[in-house]
Amino acid sequence: MIFDQIVLRYGDLTMKGRNRNQFEKKMLQQVKNALSGYEGVTYWKTYGRLYVKLNGHPWEPVAGRLKELFGLVSLSPVRSTESGLEEIRSAAMTVMNALGKPPKTFKVSVKRAWKGFPHSSHEMNHLVGAHILRAFPELSVDVRNPEVELKVDIQEEATYVFCEVIPAAGGFPFGSNGKALLLLSGGIDSPVAGWMAMRKGLEVEAVHFHSYPYTSEQAKDKVVELARRLTYFSGVSMKLHLVPFTEIQTTLAQSGQEHLIITLMRRAMLRITERIAESSGAGGIVTGESLGQVASQTLASMNVIGRATQLPLIKPLIMMDKQEIINIAYRIGTYETSILPYEDCCTLFLPKSPSTNPNLRVVERIEAGLGGLSDMIETAVRDTEVIKLYPNAPAAKSDNPSQEDAWF
Numbered sequence: 001m002i003f004d005q006i007v008l009r010y011g012d013l014t015m016k017g018r019n020r021n022q023f024e025k026k027m028l029q030q031v032k033n034a035l036s037g038y039e040g041v042t043y044w045k046t047y048g049r050l051y052v053k054l055n056g057h058p059w060e061p062v063a064g065r066l067k068e069l070f071g072l073v074s075l076s077p078v079r080s081t082e083s084g085l086e087e088i089r090s091a092a093m094t095v096m097n098a099l100g101k102p103p104k105t106f107k108v109s110v111k112r113a114w115k116g117f118p119h120s121s122h123e124m125n126h127l128v129g130a131h132i133l134r135a136f137p138e139l140s141v142d143v144r145n146p147e148v149e150l151k152v153d154i155q156e157e158a159t160y161v162f163c164e165v166i167p168a169a170g171g172f173p174f175g176s177n178g179k180a181l182l183l184l185s186g187g188i189d190s191p192v193a194g195w196m197a198m199r200k201g202l203e204v205e206a207v208h209f210h211s212y213p214y215t216s217e218q219a220k221d222k223v224v225e226l227a228r229r230l231t232y233f234s235g236v237s238m239k240l241h242l243v244p245f246t247e248i249q250t251t252l253a254q255s256g257q258e259h260l261i262i263t264l265m266r267r268a269m270l271r272i273t274e275r276i277a278e279s280s281g282a283g284g285i286v287t288g289e290s291l292g293q294v295a296s297q298t299l300a301s302m303n304v305i306g307r308a309t310q311l312p313l314i315k316p317l318i319m320m321d322k323q324e325i326i327n328i329a330y331r332i333g334t335y336e337t338s339i340l341p342y343e344d345c346c347t348l349f350l351p352k353s354p355s356t357n358p359n360l361r362v363v364e365r366i367e368a369g370l371g372g373l374s375d376m377i378e379t380a381v382r383d384t385e386v387i388k389l390y391p392n393a394p395a396a397k398s399d400n401p402s403q404e405d406a407w408f
């Protein structure tokens, strides 16, 4: 086994000064949850770093899982050794020998964090570099643009030798920035919005509106599957609130205000969501809206819709293009599920020409004229079904031609 540990580096977390301890604890818990299936793996941390001791497990699958966790900026498989010159040289040789294709150029970058070590970083660059050059006559040093950068991190307890720095998902540890409700439809956008919100440290509970029997059981299964997929990234369970929306939707559809029906529906959704937020302690609502994508996502529409709630509306995708959103959906493994053909409650009632510029006063007047709307909202809240979803194995990766490798 060339690499015996994986070193994990934190991201945004370093900026959070006082909360640091708590964040590090959350991070460690997250790592433990994600690696619960790997028997014998152990953990330890130093300031700003978390180490996973592999105890015989190959590093690739472990790193593959860890790079999807929120709050880590990068990780490296490392070979650890005693902090002595000969031990470090020998570990450096082992790592170089393990490279698949022998490089033509390299450089050594030594960082001496332990000031008790007898040689300076500069001296060590030469001492290790010369040792390697003697063993690989074809190899030469290129300090500007080497094919391989052999990094040597000298700490008191051990020295870590590695050459790969794998980017991770970034953001904050899951749940370190509070809780929000995610409006989850069966579409492409909202699961991506949920992933982005979770990446920024929000714990998320999903809320889905269905119009059974107009919408099918499969449409519900699809949303359940999407929510379940999101739990893979947090490593913990997620609540999904399934709200019966049929009565409200059919009432709104009969209001004779066809072009405003989407505006009215969205406002009703927000009111219900606000009520759910009260009982679940959520401080915001996340949606998959993207500016200008459809009639309900113009600035004017979002203005009128957003006034139905006091809670902050978080719209991670607001400035993104559809293709950018689709690319993320591929990478996080929600795309294949999202494009399954089952009808969404809103598409069923979609008018021919929805308003792109609704008037708040008019909308409020219509709502006031719809006797019983607030009772219907109460009933929907009361009859909401809550299910709890648990992380399972990752869905098969789809092959998106535009997918970049190792994006996370």
Ligand code: ATP
Pocket: 182, 183, 184, 185, 186, 187, 188, 189, 190, 191, 207, 208, 209, 210, 286, 287, 288, 289, 293, 294, 296, 344, 345, 346
């Ligand atoms: P998506 O791909 O997420 O469905 P969209 O581009 O189709 O988004 P809309 O259908 O206009 O856009 O919905 C805008 C947002 O409203 C969605 O991203 C989602 O957050 C929320 N939403 C829409 N329909 C539902 C629903 N049935 N249940 C819960 N939230 C919904």
Ligand code: MG
Pocket: 185, 186, 187, 344
């Ligand atoms: Mg939709």
